[in-house]
Amino acid sequence: MVQYGARFGAYGWIAGVIIIIGFALMAFLMFEIARRFRAYDYRSMVKRLLGPFWFLFDIIYLLLAVLMISIVIAATGSILHSTLGLNYWIGVAIIAIIAGLLNFYGANIIERFKTIGTIALFSAYILFAILVISSTSGEIKEVFASGDTSFVTNFSMGSVFWAGIIYVGYNLAVYPAALFTLRRQKTMKDTLISAIIAGTMMTVPWFLTYVALMGYYPNEQVFNAEVPWLHMLNGYGVWIAIIFGVVVGWTLIETATGLIHAFINRINSNLKEVGKQPMTRRMNGIIAIIILVLSAMLSSVGINDLVGTGYTILGYAMLVVFGLPLLVIGFYRIIKGHKAQTSENTID
Numbered sequence: 001m002v003q004y005g006a007r008f009g010a011y012g013w014i015a016g017v018i019i020i021i022g023f024a025l026m027a028f029l030m031f032e033i034a035r036r037f038r039a040y041d042y043r044s045m046v047k048r049l050l051g052p053f054w055f056l057f058d059i060i061y062l063l064l065a066v067l068m069i070s071i072v073i074a075a076t077g078s079i080l081h082s083t084l085g086l087n088y089w090i091g092v093a094i095i096a097i098i099a100g101l102l103n104f105y106g107a108n109i110i111e112r113f114k115t116i117g118t119i120a121l122f123s124a125y126i127l128f129a130i131l132v133i134s135s136t137s138g139e140i141k142e143v144f145a146s147g148d149t150s151f152v153t154n155f156s157m158g159s160v161f162w163a164g165i166i167y168v169g170y171n172l173a174v175y176p177a178a179l180f181t182l183r184r185q186k187t188m189k190d191t192l193i194s195a196i197i198a199g200t201m202m203t204v205p206w207f208l209t210y211v212a213l214m215g216y217y218p219n220e221q222v223f224n225a226e227v228p229w230l231h232m233l234n235g236y237g238v239w240i241a242i243i244f245g246v247v248v249g250w251t252l253i254e255t256a257t258g259l260i261h262a263f264i265n266r267i268n269s270n271l272k273e274v275g276k277q278p279m280t281r282r283m284n285g286i287i288a289i290i291i292l293v294l295s296a297m298l299s300s301v302g303i304n305d306l307v308g309t310g311y312t313i314l315g316y317a318m319l320v321v322f323g324l325p326l327l328v329i330g331f332y333r334i335i336k337g338h339k340a341q342t343s344e345n346t347i348d
Contacts, residue, residue, distance in 0.1 A: 001206065001209045001210065001213070001228070002213070002223050002228060003163075003311070004019075004163045004164065004166060004167040005019075005163060005164070005167070005206065005210055006209070006210050006213040006214070006217070006223070007151050007152050007223065008149055008151075008152060008155065008160050008163070009143060009147075009148045009149040009150065009151060009152075009214070009217050009218065010143050010144050010146070010147045010148050010149060010214075011147075011149060011157070011160055012160070012210055012214075013207075013210065014157070014160045014161065014164070015160050015161070015163045015164035015167065016164065016203060016206055016207050016210060017164070018161055018164030018165060018168070019164045019167050019168055019202075019203050019206060020199050020200065020202075020203040021199070022164065022165065022168035022199075023168060023171070023198065023199035023202045023203060024195050024196055024198065024199025024200070025195075025199075025327075026168065026172060026175065026323065026326060026327075027175065027194070027195035027198040027199055028191060028192055028195035028196075029326050029327065029330035029331065029334070030045065030175050030176075030179075030326060030330070031182055031185060031191035031194055031195055031198075032188060032191040032192075032330075032334050033045065033048060033049075033326075033330055033333060033334065034179055034182045034185075035182065035185045035186070035187075035188075035190070035191055036333070036334070039179070040179050040180055040182060040183060041176075041179060041180070041262070041265040041266055041268075041269045043058070043266045043269050043270060044269060045176060045179060046058075046176075046322070048329075048333070049322070049325040049326060049329050049330065050321070050325055056321050057321050057322055058266070060314060060317045060318055060321050060322075061173060061176065061262075061263070062263065063314060064170065064173045064314045064317075064318060065173060065259040065260070065262075065263060065291070066291060066294055066295050066298060067295075067298070067310045067311070067314060068170075068173060068174075068255065068256075068259060069255075069256045069259060069260070069291065069292065069295035070295040070296070070297075070298035070299040071299070071310075071311075072095070072252040072253075072255055072256045072295075073091075073092050073095055073256075073292070073295055073296050073299040074226070074299035075226070075227060075248075075252055076091050076092070076094075076095055076248075076249050076252045076253070077089070077091035077092050077299070078091075078226050078227055078230075079091070079227055079230065079244070079245050079248055079249060082227070082230050082241070082245075091249075092296050092299070094249075095249075095252070095253055095256060095292065096289055096292040096293070096296070098253050098257075099253055099256050099257045099260060099288050099292055100285045100288045100289045100292070101285070102253075102257045102261075102288075104281045104282070104284055104285035104288075105281070110254075110257055110258065110261055111180075111181055113254055113257065114254045114257075114258065116250075117247075117250045117251050117253075117254045118201075118251075120247050120250060120251075121205070121247055121248075121250070121251045122201075122204070122205070123247075124243060124244065124247040124248075125204070125205045125208050125209070126208070127240075127243075128208075128212070128229065128232075128233060128240075128244065129208040129209075129211065129212050131233070131236055131240070132212040132215055132232050132233070133211055133212055133215065135215075136212075136214075136215025136216065137215070139214070139215045139216070139217075140211060140214045140215045143214045143217050144214070148217060148218070150217075150218045151217065151218035151220075151223055165319070166311075166312060166315040166316070166319075167315075168323075169315035169316065169318050169319035169323055170311045170312075170314055170315035170318055171202075172318045172319070172322050172323055172326075173259065173318060174255065174258065174259070176262045178258065179262065179265075180261070180262075180265060209229070212229075212232060213228065213232070215232070216228075216231075216232060229244060229248075230244070256292070256295075257288075260287070260288045260291055260292075263287075263291070264279065264284050264287055264288070267279065267287075
């Protein structure tokens, strides 16, 4: 959030506008392609977009999944230590166990887990934002009134725009993780409405966090922190810290679980293609644990370095391998399919 918006101070909201448009557009393209071609695992989806080069997405997706999960682990370990006093590695173990169990029990339980987590996250974000924004409203108004951008120097509007694009780019990895939930969408109207909802819901926490951060701009203790929310919520009582730890921990676990589940679906889809049985629940759980262990090892690098360097590099890669094909080929396939359907209806 700090890296891809809030550091620009009074102009950070521009990145947020780019983000909400980008999220909604990419969601529509992916949802509609999945619906038209019944491509409900990411390998089927990517083969529609990249053809023989689909394996490039596999490589980047796995690297980005491990990176995102490592950040999830580092953040959760830090949050649970700061809010509940748990040892960092106990937090890591909790993630590994829960994510492993969720992947063991499969798609239905994961979908319910995500739904509950999303409701809890939005409720908590609204609560946190009300607390912080109401107590720092004067400072927030001053940042916007003065056009304060003092946390960074020598930046252009182009760099603000690009920050929003890169944020969308590295978050493209979570889109394939949601493919298994799209089977209920039957028409283009369904996918369009779903995309608008998705784009909006994905960006609401961004804007709430952005505005709250402006109340502390350009405080280096907050803006250089691994988890800035912990500093912003300091002084509001232990119960707020506990709620934050539980809700955000839940959300981070569901993110890790979704990424792993998409990878497992991809393997099972490949096994079916070659005439073999899909993996057992036990194997699903074991693969989840292996990915989590690798991510836990990487998490020792630290959140700030992982985000600042890893996200940026893989964000570019994801834009090239998935974002651009989704925009160009995705639009072409949707328009071609729509024209064919219109022509068929006219003939009928």
